[in-house]
Amino acid sequence: MGQRFIQLLEDHPWFEVSWLAASDRSEGKPYAQAARWRLKTAIPERVAKMTMSPATPVGAPKIIFAALDAAIAQEMEPVFAAAGCALVSNSSALRMQKDVPLVIPEVNAEHIPLIETQAWRKASRGFAVTNPNCSTIGLVLALAPLHKRFELETVMAVTMQAVSGAGYPGVASLDILGNVIPYIAKEAEKMEEETQKLLGKLNGAGIVPAPFAMSAQCNRVAVEDGHTESVSIRLKKKAQPEEIIAAWNDFRAEPQTLRLPSAPDQPVMYLHGVDRPQPRLDVESGAGMTTSVGRLRKCNVLDWKFTILSHNTIRGAAGAALLNAELLKAKGYLG
């Protein structure tokens, strides 16, 4: 995940990697040696040579992209925010904390001001903003336009998640070759609570979660990149299929208006092919920032069923944090 940050920040018009930190073992090493680079594009030369710093705010820049395991993040992220950093985090550690915005810029940019309620902000001007879990984000991008127009009443989602979501080394090959693992620790819980916070309303000093019922089941499959989800929903307002498809295809929000560098032209794209979306063919849509939707059909239990696909390490992780940072910058939060 850290590697995706490096990759996406290469040639970024607004941000530049100026400081890298990791666990004690890699401190003092050049990045190229500390990281076992696993991406298809070459490791950026400038970054390859940068020396890993200790993971403390001393000498750290003002904006920190954090891609830490939850346990470590729980301990370290507050330290950086307290020290005055703008912490843009992909970790789950602070996501559900009352005063921390959990943001998808196209969905709930209006939650950003929650920052002002953070004690860190008041003390040091530092703050923390988080993005959702990789399996939540594609779902919520597909749900948001429908919730806005037709109001969600019920959501059920079953995921088939790529192995890259588990980090590296992550899932053992013996566990996933020719297999499905019907369990990812705490994943369904995250999806359920994060979806409701993201689609909730900012109300004074907190977020009132969206009131719809939500249930998720999460599976791991032998896919490299791209989380596929089979979703069923019930809507409060009656909708025709072409209205639903239009709601997806026409969906634009602040990142598109502000022309944020990492914002896709089209956040949600409906594919008409009967067997789409598929990770192999569609995961890189919108440079990995567009959520693909397909197979809209009537559901015998709820109202509608459909399939979504979202790139889990771009839109679902590094790209999510980066777009959050771009939104913060555009709104003047990065000084």
Add this chain to the structure above:
Amino acid sequence: MGQRFIQLLEDHPWFEVSWLAASDRSEGKPYAQAARWRLKTAIPERVAKMTMSPATPVGAPKIIFAALDAAIAQEMEPVFAAAGCALVSNSSALRMQKDVPLVIPEVNAEHIPLIETQAWRKASRGFAVTNPNCSTIGLVLALAPLHKRFELETVMAVTMQAVSGAGYPGVASLDILGNVIPYIAKEAEKMEEETQKLLGKLNGAGIVPAPFAMSAQCNRVAVEDGHTESVSIRLKKKAQPEEIIAAWNDFRAEPQTLRLPSAPDQPVMYLHGVDRPQPRLDVESGAGMTTSVGRLRKCNVLDWKFTILSHNTIRGAAGAALLNAELLKAKGYLG
């Protein structure tokens, strides 16, 4: 699928392969040459040498196991039934026909007498019995014990199906390596209507479908054998998790009482491991005839969610037909 029949019938105590037929191209060839044997066990020597017959009832034995594509089955199966054969079919062609029993021996053996309403039966003593689709059968084995004790009100299922369910050559490797395909033609429709027929009631000359609401979504994944399904249900009667698990583990039916040769000791087995069932580890449970269930949890939308796994070419196809034939024999329908 025909190969699984050959494999399962080798050393069968009651039945012996005495006649093989296929499409025109293989007529007259020895079976070993007509079939491209794809199973791990060796092709039985006696069968390897048998000559492929033309696919007509002339010279055909009294019991026919049919594993044909639906389009061909639609045309040929009635010919055999009309000619006096006991047609035990795995095809979808006749499954939903009003007077044809669709049977899982543990679930609805009491539908068998529907045979007596068939015109073939009256004319020639021939008849047809079918088994469900590979993605239906594991689901219904898991649902039946719950329906009996607690009555189903709603069922939602999302499948992750193995490639062997598509026959050979079936799914192209370029389509499934590292991929999920969210579409299998007519599969969700079959699951929905078959489930309701299987759990329905024989009422005079027909089956009254079970009245619960049912919705399915079907995906293909890169697994060789074993369909995994994420299921959510609502029950009419209140149940405790331990009662549900007991309903599964204690479930026994006629095939077990009659000690049918292919009947598993335990048709449904609950696995307590947090990440089970998995195709790689659990698909061969009960020689491929036991449906594994795991991960029973509360569902925020319906009542309960869980994961099932069933061997799609054994319990879901050849083994299903074979167990039907054994039930018919035990009940005296095979003369």
Add this chain to the structure above:
Amino acid sequence: MGQRFIQLLEDHPWFEVSWLAASDRSEGKPYAQAARWRLKTAIPERVAKMTMSPATPVGAPKIIFAALDAAIAQEMEPVFAAAGCALVSNSSALRMQKDVPLVIPEVNAEHIPLIETQAWRKASRGFAVTNPNCSTIGLVLALAPLHKRFELETVMAVTMQAVSGAGYPGVASLDILGNVIPYIAKEAEKMEEETQKLLGKLNGAGIVPAPFAMSAQCNRVAVEDGHTESVSIRLKKKAQPEEIIAAWNDFRAEPQTLRLPSAPDQPVMYLHGVDRPQPRLDVESGAGMTTSVGRLRKCNVLDWKFTILSHNTIRGAAGAALLNAELLKAKGYLG
């Protein structure tokens, strides 16, 4: 393979797709409907709407890119060459024909004049040029710089080939998931004879094959794109490892000098990582036109052993033909 042609020709500075033909079944259909597009990039809009023509020279353009099965190519390619077309073929049909150049532009551009000995050329100005098999081309790109400096005496190669080399639908998923297939029809034979023709010398009216001994074994593995090969060689002249690596990294030829649009900056690149090259990480090197080499070590039997990797549908097929066409154009053969 035809799809890769379409993809690579989109935005090509010299060539434009103006005519598409295929087998009878697709004649008259728009391309988008005739082809089942399997690539990650979108089908170019202009081409999607083009109508498929009958596969005859009537109305065909002067330059034909041909990606046909060998049996069909054997029959149809001569028809186009006889009709005055410049036939740039990826098929094996004419590759070993005495008067047809088999060309890798970096390796044996000097074989191109063989065109002048073709009867088609004399009669109609039409001609045929071919590129090698996908498993040959990466190997020969790695061998050519060594042959030039140190002279090859013996070559042994074992391939691990991607499924995309078999076309679509190609290899059945049941055959390759979790498997290795140690057989690809005629593949080893092609590699052996093509390698010797490519590294042979134009001598009057024909090619004298390179005289070294060559043996190949070909395997199919569960990889989407990228043929990996374990190679051992014996050289006539003594070489140090750093000289061999320099021979690879410094290798440049006419396509680079002429700045042909599809020519990679570096045709062969040595990777120093102990576990490289790997299809997942390195197949797209040089936009799929660079052959990666790694793991150079002493061989106990011959002199040296190493691993190569080459993109089989870009450098090994469509990109190969395209680079041939660019070379022909630069040399004035395309009028």
Add this chain to the structure above:
Amino acid sequence: MGQRFIQLLEDHPWFEVSWLAASDRSEGKPYAQAARWRLKTAIPERVAKMTMSPATPVGAPKIIFAALDAAIAQEMEPVFAAAGCALVSNSSALRMQKDVPLVIPEVNAEHIPLIETQAWRKASRGFAVTNPNCSTIGLVLALAPLHKRFELETVMAVTMQAVSGAGYPGVASLDILGNVIPYIAKEAEKMEEETQKLLGKLNGAGIVPAPFAMSAQCNRVAVEDGHTESVSIRLKKKAQPEEIIAAWNDFRAEPQTLRLPSAPDQPVMYLHGVDRPQPRLDVESGAGMTTSVGRLRKCNVLDWKFTILSHNTIRGAAGAALLNAELLKAKGYLG
């Protein structure tokens, strides 16, 4: 690998698991909890409940099956041998030690008396016997019958090895899905030196390695079980293909004569199918103890080329050690 031992020893006629030891972390735990059982057959109940002992000879039984990482084995195996145990090891630690027999019972049972030269033997009656690496053993089983009849002059082997050879968790799924890794640490070196020791001659107090030239290259592929190898050989004596095939198929040795419980009826089996052997279809031949060979053809460089397949965790590890123990018992070394 330890799990395969447990699996193969269940119901063994001669041996019974009476003691289990592992690293400090699992000491005192029941085996079912210490091991994360990854095999398709159920964990044997009796063993599941056994408590893990500290890894010291105190309380250890006379025969020890050892499946340790080389570094740990290097330190611990001598301790057990010194304490009087018969150490039957699958580790590489002692394999190349001058006084330790490296044995495949069908190939070099006559190396067993080397035990008598071990200092441990003299001091405490303890001793150590080892089996080869998983990639060596299938190869040597295929080479031995040819070496005996026709004498090997040169051997080249390229492996495509299953992930289970790397233990658990072993290879990360992100590294191997859709990939080939052309590197396994120290693997080629082991294959080269072990092959020569196995086919060498016991000469006084040591083994004189077989004098043929041998070169190996090792690759990891996305296969669960079964190492496939593309092999080329040169023989001193002229051989016809049918003689070579007969040498394989007729090969029998002491384990077959002595009817050792784990000995396969046929140690090497030639498959005539043009695309065999394949891991998916042939790996379980002879309950995983038979090496399959196929595709015998003339080699343009050496004399012959062919493909072999061997089960890497049965014949290549636990089954290898077990067969060694059975041979030792039959020969009276186990008291």
